[in-house]
Amino acid sequence: MDDQILSQLSQYIATQIIKQPARTISPTEPLISNGLVDSFSLVDLALYIEDRYGVIIDDTELNKETFDSLAQLTELIRSRMG
Secondary structure: OHHHHHHHHHHHHHHHHOOOOOOOOOOOOOOOOOOOOOHHHHHHHHHHHHHHHOOOOOHHHOOHHHHOOHHHHHHHHHHHHO
16 A cells, blocks of 8 residues: 555656656655755645545645655555544
């Protein structure tokens, strides 16, 4: 399940956010710190996660402590899916 989530998140970010469909994003690659995801894209990513996985993300979680890698996002999603 985690691999599937990682793959889906990577594909979404590559195609919809950075517009580089061939780009592979590693699970530990910094998303916010490296500038791949900016503040506007962060909201889009949060909405995608909420819609796709049926989890709730609080506005206070939209930061690099929570959203800075695919691994962090996957753990957040998995912990809320029950």
